[in-house]
Amino acid sequence: MANNGGGLKPIRIVVVILGIFLWSISIAVRLVQLQIIEKDSFVERANKNQQVTRSKSAPRGIIYDSKMGELATSVTVSTVVAEPRRIQNIPETARRLAEILELDPRQLESRMREPSRQANVTIKRKIDPAAEKLIESLGIDGVYFIEESMRVYPNRDLASQTLGFVNMDGDGGTGIEQQYDKELKGKEGVFSYDVDAHGRSYRDKVEKPPVQGHSLVLSLDKAIQYIADRELAAAVEKSKARSGVVIVMESETGRILALSNYPSFNCNTYNKYPNVFWRNRAVSDYFEPGSTFKVVVASAALEAGLTQPDEMIDCQNGTIIIGKHPFHDHKAYGLLSFSQILEFSSNVGAAKLGLRLGEQRLYEAVRNFGFGSKTGVDLPAETIGLVRDWHDWSGLSIGAISFGQEVGVTSMQILGAINAIANGGYRVRPSLVDRVIDEKGDLINVRSPERVRLMSPQTSATVSNAFERVVLGGTGKRAALEGYRAAGKTGTAQKTIKGHYAPNKYVASFIGFAPLPTPRITVLVQIDEPQGVHYGGDVCAPYFQKIAQQSLLQLKVPPDKDLLSPKLNPIAAVPATKMKLTAAQIQKASALDKNTQPEKSSDVITTIVEQELVALPDFRGMSKRTVLNHCLDLGIRLQATGSGVAVFQSPMPGIKIPIGTTCSVTFAKGNWRLNPGAADQNDNLSANFRR
Numbered sequence: 001m002a003n004n005g006g007g008l009k010p011i012r013i014v015v016v017i018l019g020i021f022l023w024s025i026s027i028a029v030r031l032v033q034l035q036i037i038e039k040d041s042f043v044e045r046a047n048k049n050q051q052v053t054r055s056k057s058a059p060r061g062i063i064y065d066s067k068m069g070e071l072a073t074s075v076t077v078s079t080v081v082a083e084p085r086r087i088q089n090i091p092e093t094a095r096r097l098a099e100i101l102e103l104d105p106r107q108l109e110s111r112m113r114e115p116s117r118q119a120n121v122t123i124k125r126k127i128d129p130a131a132e133k134l135i136e137s138l139g140i141d142g143v144y145f146i147e148e149s150m151r152v153y154p155n156r157d158l159a160s161q162t163l164g165f166v167n168m169d170g171d172g173g174t175g176i177e178q179q180y181d182k183e184l185k186g187k188e189g190v191f192s193y194d195v196d197a198h199g200r201s202y203r204d205k206v207e208k209p210p211v212q213g214h215s216l217v218l219s220l221d222k223a224i225q226y227i228a229d230r231e232l233a234a235a236v237e238k239s240k241a242r243s244g245v246v247i248v249m250e251s252e253t254g255r256i257l258a259l260s261n262y263p264s265f266n267c268n269t270y271n272k273y274p275n276v277f278w279r280n281r282a283v284s285d286y287f288e289p290g291s292t293f294k295v296v297v298a299s300a301a302l303e304a305g306l307t308q309p310d311e312m313i314d315c316q317n318g319t320i321i322i323g324k325h326p327f328h329d330h331k332a333y334g335l336l337s338f339s340q341i342l343e344f345s346s347n348v349g350a351a352k353l354g355l356r357l358g359e360q361r362l363y364e365a366v367r368n369f370g371f372g373s374k375t376g377v378d379l380p381a382e383t384i385g386l387v388r389d390w391h392d393w394s395g396l397s398i399g400a401i402s403f404g405q406e407v408g409v410t411s412m413q414i415l416g417a418i419n420a421i422a423n424g425g426y427r428v429r430p431s432l433v434d435r436v437i438d439e440k441g442d443l444i445n446v447r448s449p450e451r452v453r454l455m456s457p458q459t460s461a462t463v464s465n466a467f468e469r470v471v472l473g474g475t476g477k478r479a480a481l482e483g484y485r486a487a488g489k490t491g492t493a494q495k496t497i498k499g500h501y502a503p504n505k506y507v508a509s510f511i512g513f514a515p516l517p518t519p520r521i522t523v524l525v526q527i528d529e530p531q532g533v534h535y536g537g538d539v540c541a542p543y544f545q546k547i548a549q550q551s552l553l554q555l556k557v558p559p560d561k562d563l564l565s566p567k568l569n570p571i572a573a574v575p576a577t578k579m580k581l582t583a584a585q586i587q588k589a590s591a592l593d594k595n596t597q598p599e600k601s602s603d604v605i606t607t608i609v610e611q612e613l614v615a616l617p618d619f620r621g622m623s624k625r626t627v628l629n630h631c632l633d634l635g636i637r638l639q640a641t642g643s644g645v646a647v648f649q650s651p652m653p654g655i656k657i658p659i660g661t662t663c664s665v666t667f668a669k670g671n672w673r674l675n676p677g678a679a680d681q682n683d684n685l686s687a688n689f690r691r
Contacts, residue, residue: 057170058186058210059149063163063177065222066257066434072163072177072267074212075152078132078145080123084112086142093140097123100134125168126150151177153267159225161261161280162379162432165270173270174278176216176432178380183436183444186213212439219255219434223625224248227550227632228258232525235543236262239508239530245282245411246526246543248551251419251519253449254428256377257551283375283382286408287507287528290493291345291475291536293404295417295463298342300365301353302459309338309462315348323395327351327403339466343474345490347403354402362398363390368454369417370427371409376450377430385409404493411526415511418489419522421467422513425460426451468516479512479541481549483559487519488512488544490536495529505529510540514548520557523548553637554628618653619646619665627665635659644669 034042063072080101087093094109101124112121126148127135135143151166164175172181189210228246236244248258261281265273279285301307315336318329329346341349354362366372372387386408393401400406412430420427429450436445467487470476475490491509494501509526513519525540525547533539614634619627627646631638639662648666651657 053190053192053207056147056189056191056206056210057149058188059212060151060166060170060186061184061213061215061439063184064215064217065220065225066218067221068217069222070154071159071218071220071222072151072153074149076147077126077128077150079125079148080127080132080135081144081146082112082121082123083119083142083144084117084121085119087112087140093143096138096140097135097143100131101127151267155222156266156268157264158222158229159220159259160264160267161278161282162220162259163267164278165267174381175280175379176218179378180216180433180436184213184216187211214444215437215439216433217435217437218432219250219257220259220432221257221554223554223628224551225258225260226629227554228260228547229262229264231543231546232260232262233264235525235527235539239527239532239539241527241531241539242529243281244527245524246547247282247411247415247524248547249415249419249430249522249524251422251513251522252428254416254419254430254451255434256430256432257521259432280379280381281528282411283377283379284410286383286385286410288405288407288493288496289409289414290404290491290507290509291347291350292414292418292489292491292509292511293407293409294342294345294350294402295421295489296365296369296371297350297353297357297362297402298338298466299421299455299459299463300357300362302338302462303455304357304361306356307338307353309465311338312336313338313341313349313352315341315346315352318348320348320351320399322351322355322399325396325399327399338462339469342463342466342489343469345470345475350403351399354398359390359393359398362401363387363393366401366407368427369413369420371407371413371417375410375412375416375430377412378432382412383410385413404491411524414491414509415522415524418511418513418524420454421460421463422487422519422522423460424457425453425455427454464516467512471512475535475537476510476512476541478537479510479544479548481514481545481552483563484514484549484552484557485516485560485563486512486514486548487516488541490541492534492536504534506534508534508536508539510536510544512544512548514552515557515560520555521548521551523551550632613656613658615656616649616651616653616663619649619663620653622646624667631663637662639664640667641665642667642669 059074059076060072062070062074065071080097082093082097084090090112091109094112095105097103098105098108103124108123111117114121123143132145135145149170153160153163153165160175162175164177164179165173166177167173170185172178172184177184187210190207192207228248232244232246235241244262246258246260247256249256259280259282261279263277265277270278302309307313312335315329315333317334318332320327327347329348331344333344333346333348336344336346336349340346341353357365366387372384374382374384388397388406390397393406397406416427416430431447431449434447435443438444464487467489468485470490471479471486471488476488479486479488488511491507491511493507493509495505495507496502497505507526507528508530509524511522511524513522523544525544527539530539614636616636617630619630622630623645624640624643627640628638636657636659641664644667646665647668650664657663
């Protein structure tokens with residue numbers, strides 16, 4: 001028995017050793033599996049439990065005007081985030097946060113108690129600094145801030161429909177912001193932070209820094225845009241109209257210097273306005289253009305050799321029958337020359353030129369001018385308008401289309417058509433972005449001008465001369481500039497509603513260019529549904545004059561030396577031999593059609609004109625931009641010398657000068673201050689100021 005027991009002992013030892021060996025091998029295999037084969041999987045699981053990774057939004061690129069003034073920029077703001085599992089008293093925390101952030105405390109508490117939000121819940125995004133300070137002062141464990149980028153528009157509603165806005169998700173909503181969203185958006189960064197077993201965060205680090213988006217340099221001139229916005233608002237409000245559009249284009253290149261819509265909106269608070277306010281009517285709305293469309297039939301007939309500048313055309317006392325339908329002029333004209341047809345805006349004369357062209361050639365001319373196609377301007381939601389194929393025209397169409405009916409055009413399209421007359425016969429692509437630059441200012445992309453010849457220089461010069469007569473003595477007399485020659489065309493179109501012309505609903509417009517003979521700018525002024533007086537020459541031409549006059553001064557275009565200084569001429573008056581007229585009455589009287597003036601007689605009627613005077617403010621110590629804005633508001637011209645702040649002006653402060661005259665202001669850099677009593681002296685600069 002002893003021998004049998006002794007024989008089993010070695011076997012047991014071997015079994016134990018073998019078991020330990022196999023157990024060790026299995027542990028080793030498992031360690032290899034855990035430490036080597038499945039290492040990445042376990043690291044990833046650990047990171048998920050112990051490390052939180054978040055994206056960090058990149059600031060959008062800056063939008064500049066043509067002089068590198070900021071139109072849209074980005075600032076860093078805070079978003080409130082909470083970790084409910086770290087918060088000891090959720091109801092009290094929700095109540096206090098809701099009070100500061102103007103939220104519903106019950107809804108906030110409900111969100112914080114949701115199981116899926118225990119690790120992280122966004123309380124409110126992009127809060128203001130004052131609210132951030134109040135929340136910081138609470139010192140609540142589990143409530144913290146993360147940085148985000150927010151879009152800011154320093155000029156609020158300046159060029160609002162053109163710039164557009166950025167929504168809460170950081171995407172461009174309308175305008176340039178939407179059109180160039182990919183370029184403006186930067187590359188998101190990544191940051192992470194560790195959490196302990198209780199879910200408390202610590203040790204954050206930036207994994208990948210965000211990269212700012214590309215910036216845009218626009219063709220817009222902020223000063224000219226301000227002028228356009230201001231004058232358009234005045235025009236719409238004065239005529240009690242529905243809306244309006246102004247575009248100022250560089251004639252030779254198609255660069256847009258100003259694009260204004262009214263009513264406008266504050267880009268910083270876009271969500272407080274109805275969606276209709278966001279729409280850029282200059283490219284998204286089309287309308288029957290009326291008489292401005294006569295540029296098509298006039299230039300096409302000239303180019304085809306079907307008429308001559310001095311040809312006399314019978315306008316048949318203001319009526320023509322086409323397809324058994326009568327078309328009328330606003331006055332009974334007889335023989336008119338080609339130029340006079342445009343000067344007096346004769347529908348009959350335009351229809352006769354259209355009949356000479358025929359349907360197919362007129363249709364081709366319409367399409368060559370770009371109607372029925374997008375202009376290619378870098379704005380979203382551009383429409384092509386409405387141009388029917390000539391095979392679908394009725395018997396009336398050739399007459400109606402000749403003077404701007406039965407077609408739908410956008411403001412940008414009709415501006416481009418008139419601009420082809422201004423620049424010698426080219427259709428140019430309008431544009432808003434001159435160049436794209438990166439965060440260092442290095443050039444990424446630059447605009448390439450696009451132009452297509454539509455007509456010969458001779459044709460454009462002939463039509464331009466006729467358009468100048470429109471301003472000098474035709475329907476656009478109130479568009480005449482001081483010190484510059486200008487040309488243009490009035491338009492008054494009755495609106496259609498459900499296929500029928502609506503009574504008392506019109507679109508008034510004036511499109512012109514200056515200065516002749518080499519135009520620098522082409523300007524469109526369009527007013528939708530003016531009340532009362534609705535003709536383009538009355539409603540829009542005066543505001544073309546204001547916008548074009550101030551824009552040329554802003555662009556430092558020298559006045560024509562051959563033109564005399566503007567003078568106020570005597571105005572004929574019937575009931576009295578002497579009278580006093582205000583500046584507004586003079587302007588109104590000068591707009592009267594010459595055919596309504598009293599017949600000449602041997603009696604001489606004298607008028608005494610009372611010029612409107614303004615008192616000069618004290619410009620000293622102001623920047624050049626501030627002085628310029630004051631001068632624009634007062635209606636006086638600025639002759640600036642030097643740079644820096646204003647140190648001397650002539651005439652002196654308090655002196656009253658007529659509107660339209662010039663004030664000379666000297667600017668200097670440095671810390672200038674007035675000597676006592678210097679304002680009452682007329683000595684030279686060194687005597688008046690000391691450093």
